Amino acid sequence: MPSDIAKRREVINFAEKFALFSEQWQPKVVAELNDYQFKIVRITGDFVWHDHPETDEAFIVLDGELRIDLRDRSVVLGPGEMFVVPKGTEHKPFARQEVKMLLIEPRGTLNTGHEGGERTAKNDVWI
Amino acid sequence: MPSDIAKRREVINFAEKFALFSEQWQPKVVAELNDYQFKIVRITGDFVWHDHPETDEAFIVLDGELRIDLRDRSVVLGPGEMFVVPKGTEHKPFARQEVKMLLIEPRGTLNTGHEGGERTAKNDVWI
Numbered sequence: 001m002p003s004d005i006a007k008r009r010e011v012i013n014f015a016e017k018f019a020l021f022s023e024q025w026q027p028k029v030v031a032e033l034n035d036y037q038f039k040i041v042r043i044t045g046d047f048v049w050h051d052h053p054e055t056d057e058a059f060i061v062l063d064g065e066l067r068i069d070l071r072d073r074s075v076v077l078g079p080g081e082m083f084v085v086p087k088g089t090e091h092k093p094f095a096r097q098e099v100k101m102l103l104i105e106p107r108g109t110l111n112t113g114h115e116g117g118e119r120t121a122k123n124d125v126w127i
Numbered sequence: 128m129p130s131d132i133a134k135r136r137e138v139i140n141f142a143e144k145f146a147l148f149s150e151q152w153q154p155k156v157v158a159e160l161n162d163y164q165f166k167i168v169r170i171t172g173d174f175v176w177h178d179h180p181e182t183d184e185a186f187i188v189l190d191g192e193l194r195i196d197l198r199d200r201s202v203v204l205g206p207g208e209m210f211v212v213p214k215g216t217e218h219k220p221f222a223r224q225e226v227k228m229l230l231i232e233p234r235g236t237l238n239t240g241h242e243g244g245e246r247t248a249k250n251d252v253w254i
Binding site: 009010011012013014015030031032033034036038055056057058062075076077080081082083084086087104105106 | 136137138139140141142157158159160161163165182183184185189202203204207208209210211213214231232233
């Protein structure tokens with residue numbers, strides 16, 4: 001949790017926030033909406049198959065081309081596009097080149113769902 | 128509610144959705160995330176003062192410059208910027224020229240809060 005409510009009373013500029021870090025696969029919280037969080041993340045390459053049994057997960061691409069593999073198909077998103085992975089749906093994000101994107105999901109949602117493992121990012125990291 | 132779950136299983140392209148309508152101040156739902164909705168809206172000019180006593184409200188500007196007047200200050204957002212109006216905080220959006228933006232808020236949230244009046248848009252309209 002942010003120590004200051006001010007965090008969510010400021011205008012958030014995504015480009016400025018992205019300029020503050022370069023590491024990939026480490027979502028950073030930029031805002032909260034009730035008990036939901038807006039997280040920005042940079043990714044390249046492949047992730048692990050996982051799902052979120054208790055929640056949908058929204059992806060909005062800001063830069064680059066994101067592929068989300070589902071078990072029965074793949075979807076591809078460019079800048080200005082969004083996709084909601086329904087809860088309980090296994091998915092695997094992939095980016096050939098770096099993608100900058102925004103995730104919206106309930107506070108406490110882990111990037112690997114309940115899969116765990118070395119790809120699990122520290123949760124609730126604000127920037 | 129959409130009649131088809133497919134609505135939220137498709138990739139949403141904001142520009143394509145905006146091309147489907149020109150009216151202003153009439154939010155259109157493009158996706159749902161659990162019991163939250165993503166709505167796109169075009170606005171120009173002034174709105175009415177209102178608040179949402181039960182929920183925060185997120186604004187993401189896609190095109191144009193949005194000013195949100197609060198009782199103690201104003202914030203200005205351009206493309207690629209977001210702001211969360213905390214619940215119970217009176218606010219009034221304003222746009223000198225047309226703004227295209229994305230709202231994220233719980234299903235059932237009215238654009239005028241509990242103020243009512245002629246500016247109240249039909250709720251839960253999908254596009």
